[in-house]
Amino acid sequence: MPRSALLTQAARPLYWLMLAAAVWILLRGHNAPGGGFIGGLVAVAGSSLLAITLGPAVARRLQPLAPLPLAMSGVGLALLAGLAGVATGMPFLTHVWTDMGLSTVMLFDVGVFLAVWGALTGYVFALLDNGRQTP
């Protein structure tokens, strides 16, 4: 794959920028357009950009976890957010708020974010790996 020098140089900063944008979209999602799904997709776009320009290995390194564990931890986090309600005696997935504005809703949305990010980057990285092995 031919790479432009400019893109190679810009890839890392661009990745962090997109990731920051993704997190911002995630966090504002409850009150403005955005949320876990969209944020996750933007993060996937960022990771894909990095994987195309510098290779999936680099992109993998700059993720907190490998794709599958990342996706599963997202699901786990969402489940955990749901169990918080059970712990306070309410039905599963009843959300709990604290005085400081933190809530299990945010935890749940982060779970959605991680699940989307992990699952889709899993596809992208694995497919790009394959492409790289071609002689």
Added chain:
Amino acid sequence: MSHGSHTETHGPTYLWLAAVPLTLFLLLAWGLARYDLPWRGEVSWIPSLGVSLAFRIDGLSAQMLALITGIGTWIFVYASGYLAHEPRRGQLFAILILFMLAMIGAVTADNLVVLFLFWELTSITSFLLVGFNHEQASARAAARQALLITMGGGLALLGGLVLLGQMAGSWTLSGIVAAGPALVDDPRLPYALPLVLLGAFTKSAQFPFHFWLPNAMSAPTPVSAYLHSATMVKLGIYLMARLDPAFNDLLFWEVMLIGTGTVTAVWAAVLALRERDLKRILARSTVSALGTLTLLIGLPSPGAGLAVVAFLFAHALYKAPLFMVAGNIDHATGTRNIDHLMGLRRAMPLTAAAAVLAGLSMAGLPLSFGFVAKDAISIAKSEAEVLLLVSYATVFVNAIAVAVAGVAAIRVFWGPPESPRGQVHEVSWRMFVPPLAIVLLGIEFDFFPALADPLLLAAARTISPELGAVDLSAAYDLNVLLSATGMTAVVGLLFFLTWDRLHHALHRLHWLDRFGPAALYESLLNALTRIAAWQTRLLQHGRLSGYMRLTFLALLAMGAYIWLHTDSRVVLQWNWSTHAWAWIVACLLIVTGAGAALLLRDRLGVLMASGLVGYGSAVLFLFAGAPDLAFTQFAVETVLVVVAASVLPRYGRAVSRREPWRWVNGVLAVAAGAGTFLLLAHLQGLPVNTELADGFGRMSLPEAHGHNVVNVIIVDFRALDTLGEIVVVAFSLLAALPLLGGIRKGRTS
């Protein structure tokens, strides 16, 4: 069984498990001594459906419980000896325990649904136990047969119980019995009763479903003794006895029970003569006894209830020991064929003693509980003025029972010893004590009827509430009884002496088997397999496009059906608004994309064109007040380019293939398009229900603290759906990873 080798396999013998039924038995005895029947208990389960875990123990239940736990105790002792060489005995004991609990649940359940659940659970455990020696094809086939027949009957039973529950307005057995007379005129009764009876008849192996029980003898002997003689097959009898007070006055009930019972009893007695395998002979005679029980329930006299419970009790007390005896003989000699068994008395004296005592009871001779039972039966029959034919039939059936008792207790033990094939010797104490204990118990009840009388009378009053106070053993008219017993005994002796000749005569009639119900079952099962193979080849041909065609056709057919059954108002309108230009652009993008995807040959082109559909949708969302959707769709399309571009080379070059079905495809596509148009036009004419949306909009900020209503719906109001969705997303990767690995390997090799 691996007899001959006397090396016990290591590991626990599970003898201690006998403490479980024993504890339950003692609890029952203690409860009966202290508290008056009936006992009730209820735990709410699914209140909206009227299902509650309602249990009720009255006399009949208590009698069944006494049999289940009392005989169960000895069965567990026996099994620990019988299975000493069986490496998988842990499994067997686990299923036996499960069966016992299911059986206890079935005879104590008052709620109809709970009864059905436990009823089916006994069928399933029976299936597992019959198929325990699953290496043998015949054991597997027998297990499947038992399952199909009892489960098929179980389905009918469910239908019948639901109907009865609706008719009585009560979902309990006691409620149905209480409502009994009022149900007689209900138009649903002609459907409910046959269904219930079908369930009971299949479970208790009544004609024409009698053939599964002898085949079920491929189960290990403790199972045969417990499930297929003493307890499970009595479940159908139990249900009929329980419902009898409600329907006894119905002619249909009477005719069905007496007719089926008589036919079953006689036919099974004849078939017993055809068998050479000791266990199968006993199984046939069990079926015969079950037929007699059904017949007795059908009798309208108040004494019938007493006869049923007495015979039920007596049968369990002699048949279970006889099965154990058969198992001991099998264990010691390696065969159950009565032609090869003779003179075992010397080698196995204690087993022989148990056999003789059980045989006495089975023959209904004095000194045994069977005598008491027979007495109750003849009283019931003299009260009820049964048809002469039925009377003769019972004499015949009893005579065969005498002959079977003779075969099991005398023929194999007396006479000159067969030349010993290996060393025949008495089995371990765990195998001869249980049958002896059970038969001695029966004899004890004969001498001290006061021990069992209260329980039996309480059980009999459940069936025949009008039964007065009776002293069970003192009730009989000695002369009548002795003459009847004497006649039976003489005819029975005749059958016993001519057993082999009768056997050969009947054997010559084996060609008749081709027309029997067992053959019908076989051919139905064969037909089922053939139909399955035929339709599998028709529908699962391996052509994916064919599957798709079928799917679309089915969808269109369903849509057309709904369309034809709705009052359709098609509304077509062209409303121009300020942002309509954006919609036009979006629409053009979408249609162009779809069309181009169809027309282009190059794969990358097809992919890009399909992306246009997505981008067009995104534009539409953006100008329809849905920025969230627009964002999502744009992001998805962007990532899709990366995924698709890297997967595309795996598909190879696009080959244009002949589409043999292209005209059909075209018609289907046009129909789908037209159907969509009709659907959308129809939607135009319907009012919008915004109740939910308004509710979400109202509650979003005050209750869920979020301004973005879409996001609040996703993460809060409908969070469970979202959780399911991210699980699917994450697991799709899990499913794809092995495939991705496979693609890589295929590439490098």
Added chain:
Amino acid sequence: MSLMLMLGISLTVAAGVLLALSRDLFRLIVGLAVLGSATNLIVFMAARPGSLIPPLVEAGTQQLSTAAANPLPQALVLTAIVIGFALLCFALVLGAWLAGNSAGDADQLRDAEPAATDAVKPPVLEP
């Protein structure tokens, strides 16, 4: 909803069905994707969108203005887009894996299907 959009969606569905009925595995999968998009549009259109105002509760108010767009179909379609995309990825990978054996011919897939020559074994119970 304008007539034009109804026509557009219908044409898309027709094209999607035709693609999905193709013998070529790749076109089949693309057809499913197109059908997915079209279905999203149908669900979205079922609520008769007309408002340009996103369903956000405005600052200072307590509830959603009646002029705002209906949030319910949006929530439905949003998750449908993401889940549809995940399944499309899976289908593309599965198709690529299958293409190795069938040269991408959707009518040559035999994994679970019995061959026409497989014998039918009737169950036998020993007499």
